[in-house]
Amino acid sequence: MTLRFVLLGALLVLAVMPALNRLPADSALHVSDFLISITGKWITYAILALAIDLAWGYAGILSLGHGAFFTLGGYAIGMHLMRLIGTRGVYGHPTLPDFMVFLGYKELPWYWLGFDSFPYALFMAMAVPGLLALVVGYLAFRSRITGVYLSIITQAMTYALMLAFFRNDMGFGGNNGFTDFKELLGMSLNTANARAVLFYASLVLLVVAFFLCTRVAQSKLGRVLVAIRDAESRVRFLGYDVTQHKLFVFVLSAVLAGLAGALYVPQVGIINPGEFSPGNSIEAVIWVAVGGRGTLVGAVLGAFSVNALKTWLTTVAPDLWLFALGGLFVAVTLFLPRGLIGLFSKAKS
Amino acid sequence: MTALILRIALLLLLALPARAQDAFIAALPGLAGGFSDIAASVDRLGALGDPRALPLLRALQEGKLQKTPDGRLLLPEGAGTADAVTGQPADVAGAEAVRLNNRVRQALRGALGRLQLVSPDPAQRGAAAEAIFRGRSAEDVPLLQAAIAREQIPAVRAKMELALAAAQLVAPDEAAKRDAIARLGAAGSVEARALLIEARTANPSLAAAIDVSIATIEKQLQIRRMAETLFQGLSLGSVLLLAALGLAVTFGVMGVINMAHGEFVMLGAYATFVVQELCRGTSWLVPWALPLAVPAAFLVTAAAGALLERGLIRHLYGRPLETLLMTFGVGMILQQAVRVAFGAQNREVLSPSWMQGTLTLPGGVAVTQNRLWIIFFGLAVLAMVFAAIRLTRFGLEMRAVVQNRRIAATMGIRTGRVDAMTFAFGSGLAGLAGVALSQIDNVSPNLGTGYIIDSFMVVVFGGVGSLAGTLVGALTLGVVNKMLEPWAGAVLAKVFVLVAIMLFIQRRPKGIFALKGRAAES
Structure with missing residues (x-):
């Protein structure tokens, strides 16, 4: 009961933040632009954490490749943003983004067609990660690759994608990626207005995703998933199609991650292949572990608290952050297997 | 008669240098x-x-x-x-x-x-x-x-x-x-x-003959290129073998997934660097720095491994996913610790003179000496691991604990000690890989991250728990990678290989050399 109140309170605080941003700068309740943009970023991280928790916490699929789904979604929306720059680029080419002019492209590659339309880009931000998850998941679950093997495979997947996207001739801007975005849906990105819109969009998606995930977790499907997590073979012998169940949750989770990435990129204003790095994916997993896996609330809590810690520590003592993050990995797995939520419920009982 | 001819011949022979001398003076x-x-x-x-x-x-x-x-x-x-x-x-x-x-x-x-x-x-x-x-x-x-x-x-x-x-x-x-x-x-x-x-x-009149010769040369050059590609592939394969052998022990035999393995490799490379710096003062020791670094790196990383196993990993036995996350964190800490202690820039480890230069094999195939040494080193380490597992008391106890921990314990084997030693052994092997890598790669805090995924691929591809699989897996991956490189580029070749492994695992989920069993879960 108390937890629900805390959550509602937190949500309310988040909801009024952009409004408080409009207050005059000398007001005691004023929220800075920096705080708005960084909180907006954390909200997208929280959606990513939800997606990971759904797959890992319920179905036992520890994917170390969710950063790849997130980044692919980001790239899809990044392509749209690049197309919208139009003649405002350095080279002023009407259709080709700057890096393509620079690399000597004569026309848009076929896979760039259609990205001038926002609905198409948004669709691709979900479809590409979803399709990748479908293919990888199908291949992996069908051959009953589970546990750490699946983790390694998904890590190899994001690693391969990182290597591929670093190449200039992939047509995705090489190691510079995309940046210097101008506008989205007619609003100039560098305004308080755009920040507020993106902030609310992220918040709405977080709430929707949370309820969607809760629905899935509490449904019969969710119970089968938990059963698969705890005794996969037994569920298979009982006649359930384990592959299909796992595939469903894996693809759903990838689509969510892709959407989170699509909201992340316009807020941070840059996307590059470094986001594919395996370290990012595993860092996202630790948010879930810190918050408490298999609880959904924990995932959101973990994403916010770990990233808050990161922001604070990297400004106060940059050298210490990696020690702290590493220590977090060790401490959580050894001493807090149920995460912060576990502490909470222990205190209650 | 004969005497006369001989005499004339002798005179002529003597006269030859004299005439040359005359021409010089003239x-x-x-x-x-x-x-x-x-x-x-x-x-x-x-x-x-x-x-x-x-x-x-x-x-x-x-x-x-x-x-x-x-x-x-x-x-x-x-x-x-x-x-x-x-x-x-x-x-x-x-x-x-x-x-x-x-x-x-x-x-x-x-x-x-x-x-x-x-x-x-x-x-x-x-x-x-x-x-x-x-x-x-x-x-x-x-x-x-x-x-x-x-x-x-x-x-x-x-x-x-x-x-x-x-x-x-x-x-x-x-x-x-x-x-x-x-x-x-x-x-x-x-x-x-x-x-x-x-x-x-x-020479238009000789065009036909010239074309024949050019064709011969192209054929030879092609064979030489193939031989060189093969060598490069074996070289990469031997590096992967060294990096993966430790994993074959900790992950393959013990079933403990250690994401800090790459950092142990990095520690081995830094141990080599430290040994080199220590030897610098004594001039007669300088050429022996690298051989001395081999046991030093093994001991350092083995000690780190034993510490990690006893201190942390043993609390997580039976929970592989948590072990994965925990060891990843340990790797992060190790990396940052080395970065703070030695700086983020690359450290230079010199090759001793007997490892420098290139060797031209018959047929004009040029091979770099240090890579050749690494191939031999990799095979030697493989032989050592094989001998340690098959021929020693420690290997016997290790296999016993892996096969049936409880019965091994009832036979008087101290399973905890065997676990620690096995993990230390595997970690020490990572240190040896670090010694080899210090010769061909930049010694920097993130040296290990580039190899860890490939090493896991080798172990999974070759078959978990099989040394022969690790050997075949490493060499296959190395050679295939280098064969693809000329027409796909280094990066895309790597992507292809990763995709190929993922598809291969479809056919044989347990790798090339699968351990056969009847259990539904293993």
């Missing part, structure tokens, strides 16, 4: 004359190929050759000077330096280039052959033929042969040209091919 007076006389004389001396002409012409080039008013030539000899003809010490009084103009200098360059063919220094002879190859002319043919007949060192002779063929191609003799074309074809080098392509337009 060419000298021109050097005391006008510029055109000097140039002509230099040309003659160059064509003679007499070793005594070399110091003389060098002195001339450096402006140290002097002439007396009565036409004698004086060479600097030690502190004083000597007569160029007799070699006797001579007085410099009244002598002046022989002056040069551009024509003489040009003649000198050509003559010195030719004369170096008779130099006692093989490197100079080789350089002379290369110089003649570049500025070939028909006049060089007899000179080169004489030099080839004398030459003892195969590498220098090969250069001379190439220069000879080049000179013969511009000489008027048609038969010699055909011969040269055939020999160039057999030589099978890139230079020979360029030479033939150049000669093709100048």
